Amino acid sequence: MKPVKIFVTQSGNTLNSHKDFLKRLRHHRKIKEKEVHECDVILAFCPIVSRLGTDIEAALKIFKGHSTPSKPIIVVVLHHTYERDEVVPDSNKYATTNICIVNSLFHESEGLLKNCKLNSEAINITSQKLKDFKRMIKSKGGKMNSKENSKKNQVGVSQRIKTGPEEEGETSKIRNKKKKCVIL
Structure with a gap:
């Protein structure tokens, strides 16, 4: 199996957490770091240092x-x-057709x-999205179809971690909703 070619970038100081994330990701998926013009997927790390919305938007x-429609981003x-x-906090509103x-x-x-x-869920979902993106790119001869990508992001896995007791049925309602590729 050929590795997924990724370009790794960061919007701030991750205190080397991105290196640990990549190390853990390599246990799940073959990846190879490349320059942006050679990659299949951009893997971008965004540390939150002030406010969620401000930092993600920047x-x-x-x-x-x-990014282009043929170069999806996993943030x-x-x-x-x-x-x-x-x-x-909910980051769902920042996911789009080619941004997970x-x-x-x-x-x-x-x-x-x-x-x-x-973190385990983030690694698992990132691994799965890399596989999905690579498969879509390969089937399209190196270009990703934005409609197909949009459908994939709409049915991505979403789970919520709770610290208190759940009301009956609440978990199934959350898990059964179709969400963009976001872990809450």
Whole structure:
């Protein structure tokens, strides 16, 4: 199996958490870092240092300069926290046809938090999206169809981590909704 060619970029200081994310991702999927003009997918890391909306919007301006319909972007939003089961704000509104958003947790003393359900899900979803994007690009002779990509992002996995007791049926309602590729 050929590796997925990715271009890695960051919108700020990730405190090397992006390296840990890539290391963990390599356990799930063969990836090879390339220059932007040679890649299949852009993997962009966005540490949140002030406000979620402000930081993501600023980062997307940078990342969109590299993107085309044939170069989708997976944005890994890095939330700074000590808590492994932190509930993060909804990033769903930033996902589009060729932009997939996943959330992860990190801390400056530890990097990407270990034994963290949200980080494990972020790695799994990123791995799956890389596979999906590569398959779509290959089937289109190197170009990705934006309508097809849009459908894939609309049915991406979405789960919410809760710290308190759930009301009956709440989890199934959340999981059964069709969401863009976002981990809440």
